[in-house]
Amino acid sequence: MSYLERTKKSMELFEKARKHIPGGSAYSIRYFEPYPFYVSRAKGSRIWDVDGNEYVDFWMVHFAAVLGHGYRPVIEAAKEQLEHGAHFGWCNEWEVKWAEAVCRWFDVDMAKPANSGTEANMYAVRLARAYTGRRKIGKMEGGWHGGYDGLHKAVNYPYDKPSSLGLACVENIVPLPFNDLEATIRIAGKEDLAGIILEPVLGSAGVIPASEEYLKGLREFCSRRNIVLIFDEVITGFRHPGGMQNYFKVKPDITTIGKTAGGQYFAGAGGICGTAEIMSLLDQVERPEFWNRSFHGGTYVGNALTMRAGYVTINELEKKSGEVYSYINSLGEYGRRRIMEVLEENRFEAYVTGLLSMIGLHFTREKPFNGLTAERTKNRELSRKLFNHMLQKGIVYQRPETPHFAVSTAHSMDEMERLVEELDTFIKKERG
Ligand SMILES: Cc1ncc(COP(=O)(O)O)c(C=O)c1O
Known part of the structure; x- marks a missing residue:
């Protein structure tokens, strides 16, 4: 089912919201095209929208929820x-x-x-x-x-x-x-x-x-x-x-x-x-x-x-410092390494940044080391396409134009692997 078909309540909420909230969303960055899903519940690494769709969440309350949702x-x-x-x-x-x-x-x-x-x-x-x-x-x-x-x-x-x-x-x-x-x-x-x-x-x-x-x-x-x-x-x-x-x-x-x-x-x-x-x-x-x-x-x-x-x-x-940080850091490290492997295997130019439990992915023609190098050659269209692909597969993160992923103690290796596999599928589709 397409996003439009399975998010009817979110669409209605967005239409209503636009009448009373400029842009239909409390915070403009939470909006994406054609309309955002509205979340009703969160637990661990997952969120559910008002239509009952489940997503693996790599945004984690703007990177705040180190210990996962509903700790x-x-x-x-x-x-x-x-x-x-x-x-x-x-x-x-x-x-x-x-x-x-x-x-x-x-x-x-x-x-x-x-x-x-x-x-x-x-x-x-x-x-x-x-x-x-x-x-x-x-x-x-x-x-x-x-x-x-x-x-x-x-x-x-x-x-x-x-x-x-x-x-x-x-x-x-x-x-x-x-x-x-x-x-x-x-x-x-x-x-x-x-x-x-x-x-x-x-x-x-x-x-x-x-x-x-x-x-x-x-x-x-x-x-x-x-x-x-x-x-x-x-x-x-x-x-x-x-x-x-x-x-x-x-x-x-x-x-x-x-x-x-x-x-x-x-x-x-x-x-x-x-x-x-x-x-x-x-x-x-x-x-x-x-x-x-x-x-x-x-x-x-x-x-x-x-x-x-x-x-x-x-x-x-x-x-729990020992177990928390060794877990989320190793998951972050694993994610960065696997994403790089996928890029290399597909000979696809993109760059991975991040540290510890934070992962960044850049569709740029140079390895970014600051704001300017992250922006000046960025392929925004490709970033948005990846976002839509992941959304369709039930994986969400922010932002459509700047993918970055927050790892929490609630995320599993399987979820990280799902993210990596979907990136692989996306890249293969893009290469044709
Ligand atoms: C590095 C940094 N500083 C400050 C802020 C602003 O914090 P708040 O949104 O709680 O006002 C943010 C929010 O995203 C942030 O990422």
Whole structure:
């Protein structure tokens, strides 16, 4: 049965949705042609749409669900918390436990929750400005840090186009070429930067890891120039014990987190953490005058439900660290190797990127190492065709134009092999 035939309820929902939700979807990236399926249930590695179709999910809540959908210890804790109250609008013990867990995980002094990854980055940028007294912020071409104006430049290719209508203050953003240390230092060196923010693994550009030399060089440059180095570990923070900063052994001044840190499925997943010296600029006890402090807050910030879900998630990851990471990393490694084998066997030009439990596939004519090289020769049409092929076979991921796959503890070797086999079938069909 075709997608149109088996997703009639989704089609109706989309038609209804378009009347009241611009684009028919809460978040534009969840839309694909001709209309998205609407999910009613998720468990483990699987999701089911409103028509009852089952899919193997390699998107996993925007890469948040390291432990799979509906992970029982988190769900049980959240249910109990709902009974006590999801949010009180007062301080609660879970924010304290969460902050302790985050500090332990990243080996940092202090942490504060934020309502999303976007908010975390917004406050991190403000902190960098507060700390240095400077204004400009360096960010990577192709780097995505959420919809905050202060970082919303050079996100989508071509990078010289505005990343959205209605932006202000983008003149303070300095786009930098990821993984090109010489050019980065040349460009950044001409500016009076307050901070440089980057994902140690460029996420939405297709999971492209930084080289260790790049991160170390950037760290050295920032220290020398007293620039605040911010790692956006919203995706990567819980894909390795201690985050990518521990994997690469490069310590940023501020780390921003989200997604997994808020219990994988809960609104309000975000936070910033770092050294006491910088984080104390947020401290209203030490700095009672508002004009002498960097503001941070929000109605739902630190709500007990998200804090408890996040705390339980981090606790589980700590307790089961050995088995969790050896499993998802070996599955990620296996997937990357098998995809490369399929490409080689078929003599098909495409490239595999990624690290640990993250896999990227690029229909490009060069091996991508940053935003520009992932975009300039990309065959978008072919990427979309692959997406449709997989959709037809009950395998889903994001995004149609930039395939990247999140591995969780709930995925099996069989599911990974299914993905690889369907890629093989697709390529053979394409080659004719
Ligand atoms: C690396 C990175 N930073 C920040 C964000 C923004 O987080 P949120 O969507 O929770 O605002 C995202 C979201 O996809 C992300 O991938």
